[in-house]
Amino acid sequence: MDDSIARLTEEALRFRDAREWARFHTRKDLALGLAIEAGELGELFLWRTEAEVDAALAEPRYRERVREELADVALFLLYLAHRTGTDLAAAVREKLVKNDAKYPVEKARGTARKYDEL
Numbered sequence: 001m002d003d004s005i006a007r008l009t010e011e012a013l014r015f016r017d018a019r020e021w022a023r024f025h026t027r028k029d030l031a032l033g034l035a036i037e038a039g040e041l042g043e044l045f046l047w048r049t050e051a052e053v054d055a056a057l058a059e060p061r062y063r064e065r066v067r068e069e070l071a072d073v074a075l076f077l078l079y080l081a082h083r084t085g086t087d088l089a090a091a092v093r094e095k096l097v098k099n100d101a102k103y104p105v106e107k108a109r110g111t112a113r114k115y116d117e118l
């Protein structure tokens, strides 16, 4: 199966169109949905230490919840990229190039400092 972003977007759009939901997919609502789903994902990690997250991820039910929230985030991201005419793969690659310039390895290695504090 082809899991490319284009193929996943096609599948998501087929799902949306079969339900005639395109009219609800305004850019504003897709952006809000993305933020809400990211919040639901964050809630699974809230107040847990890394060790606690490790332990929780050993439980199939928790791992499945993380998987589902990641998928919810990805679906809203795909829909929003489509609705804004954004080539998501190209945008991600371009951002990595920009980040590479902002965070040169020799300055950024091993530090979590922001680029303007390097």
Ligand SMILES: [Mg+2]
Pocket (backbone or CB within 6 Å): 037, 040, 068, 069, 072
């Ligand atoms: Mg969700």
